[in-house]
Amino acid sequence: MNTYDLIMKKRNGGILDKDEITYIVDGFTKGEIPDYQMAAFLMAVYFRGMNDEETTNLTMAMADSGDRLDLSLINGRKVDKHSTGGVGDKTSLIVGPILASLGVPVAKMSGRGLGHTGGTIDKLEGIPGFLTSISEEAFIKQVNDVGLAIVGQTANLAPADKKIYALRDVTATVDNISLIAASIMSKKLAAGADAIVLDVKTGTGAFMKTLEDSKKLADAMCRIGNMAGRETVAVITDMNEPLGNCVGNTLEVIEAVECLKGNGEARLMEVCRELAANMLVVSGKADSKDKAYPMIDDTINSGKAFDKMKEFVAAQGGDVSYLDNTDLFEKTKYEKIITGKDIIKANDIDVNEAYLNECDNQEIGMASLLLGGGRRTKDEIIDLSVGIRLFKHLGDRIEKDEAVAILYANDENKMSEAFNRFIKAYKVTKDKAAGNPVIYKSV
Numbered sequence: 001m002n003t004y005d006l007i008m009k010k011r012n013g014g015i016l017d018k019d020e021i022t023y024i025v026d027g028f029t030k031g032e033i034p035d036y037q038m039a040a041f042l043m044a045v046y047f048r049g050m051n052d053e054e055t056t057n058l059t060m061a062m063a064d065s066g067d068r069l070d071l072s073l074i075n076g077r078k079v080d081k082h083s084t085g086g087v088g089d090k091t092s093l094i095v096g097p098i099l100a101s102l103g104v105p106v107a108k109m110s111g112r113g114l115g116h117t118g119g120t121i122d123k124l125e126g127i128p129g130f131l132t133s134i135s136e137e138a139f140i141k142q143v144n145d146v147g148l149a150i151v152g153q154t155a156n157l158a159p160a161d162k163k164i165y166a167l168r169d170v171t172a173t174v175d176n177i178s179l180i181a182a183s184i185m186s187k188k189l190a191a192g193a194d195a196i197v198l199d200v201k202t203g204t205g206a207f208m209k210t211l212e213d214s215k216k217l218a219d220a221m222c223r224i225g226n227m228a229g230r231e232t233v234a235v236i237t238d239m240n241e242p243l244g245n246c247v248g249n250t251l252e253v254i255e256a257v258e259c260l261k262g263n264g265e266a267r268l269m270e271v272c273r274e275l276a277a278n279m280l281v282v283s284g285k286a287d288s289k290d291k292a293y294p295m296i297d298d299t300i301n302s303g304k305a306f307d308k309m310k311e312f313v314a315a316q317g318g319d320v321s322y323l324d325n326t327d328l329f330e331k332t333k334y335e336k337i338i339t340g341k342d343i344i345k346a347n348d349i350d351v352n353e354a355y356l357n358e359c360d361n362q363e364i365g366m367a368s369l370l371l372g373g374g375r376r377t378k379d380e381i382i383d384l385s386v387g388i389r390l391f392k393h394l395g396d397r398i399e400k401d402e403a404v405a406i407l408y409a410n411d412e413n414k415m416s417e418a419f420n421r422f423i424k425a426y427k428v429t430k431d432k433a434a435g436n437p438v439i440y441k442s443v
């Protein structure tokens with residue numbers, strides 16, 4: 001077998017067998033296949049696609065490229081959740097404590113933000129003292145004692161994915177269904193949970209822009225998970241605008257605290273309830289989603305879910321006084337209010353009020369990144385305190401002198417760049433706009 005022949009086979013539309021895919025994945029992970037050949041292979045996959053069997057074989061080869069976490073020492077049925085990535089998506093910070101407070105063990109490995117999407121680990125690092133890297137022993141003990149631990153991925157969890165993703169990221173080969181499905185599921189399978197709930201985002205801020213592609217991605221991931229013996233379900237949710245009211249690392253922690261105190265924004269809470277309900281069902285704690293919803297509402301309303309968040313943060317070394325009093329989080333030097341007038345002017349129409357009709361959500365993610373809240377390359381340092389607070393959502397009416405959002409920055413130049421990006425992201429109409437549903441489908 002040689003790499004050149006396999007690249008050519010895929011380039012010409014051929015189907016690769018298990019041994020051929022394993023040869024490529026192992027060879028690249030060990031450094032025996034150079035970047036330029038792997039890049040050519042990925043581009044061939046991008047254009048020619050992979051069938052179900054190839055995608056499964058790719059996933060397994062990547063999952064087997066490093067350690068597989070053994071969660072057998074954790075009592076109960078372990079449930080993991082994963083989002084395909086979005087803007088303002090802080091659902092793990094909310095759903096994790098909800099599930100743990102209801103007795104479902106959550107042992108979660110999360111990623112950092114890259115590009116316009118945010119990452120749970122960066123958000124948690126916004127809490128002073130919080131440790132995102134703890135030993136496997138401490139991780140397992142914490143899940144047994146507290147019910148919840150969230151850590152960054154260890155270096156040897158699916159190392160093939162780490163190397164391949166870094167190459168995809170600079171060769172325009174990220175947004176391919178087989179490659180995304182294999183990337184996500186290789187990490188989920190290696191991370192060892194018994195059941196997996198996937199939040200597949202769809203829309204302008206997601207990797208998958210159309211509902212049709214999101215459905216295909218959800219189907220592919222569920223098929224791989226179930227075939228590997230892990231009960232896997234997916235919910236397709238909207239990413240045509242940021243989820244909730246905040247985008248930015250500590251801002252999203254503050255918003256998660258508000259949600260767990262029962263003051264969450266409606267669309268964000270709808271997604272959290274749906275994910276949590278699915279997790280309760282696959283964990284065996286609830287017979288149906290209808291039985292799960294009141295359990296979720298009760299644990300929030302009784303304060304148990306928020307108490308669980310504090311217990312989890314304290315167990316990982318975080319200073320919980322920041323959760324009790326979110327005013328303690330560091331403030332940025334600059335704030336800029338974006339008014340209805342700014343957005344209406346950017347749309348070049350002459351009205352005093354209008355409706356938010358469309359949002360290029362990737363641009364909102366980019367505005368947050370430009371403020372310093374995200375990273376273009378994986379080593380970029382991010383400013384955890386900057387971000388965006390939104391007061392309006394799609395379908396809402398905006399008046400000229402009304403605040404639509406506030407930008408938070410520590411650098412004035414970054415503020416003006418982000419401002420220009422933000423105001424152009426929205427399209428307004430004179431007539432009432434409908435907005436989008438937030439949950440599209442369960443798979």
Ligand code: URA
Nearest residue numbers: 084085179180183184
């Ligand atoms: N998230 C991942 O982990 N991998 C991808 O390829 C895309 C999103």
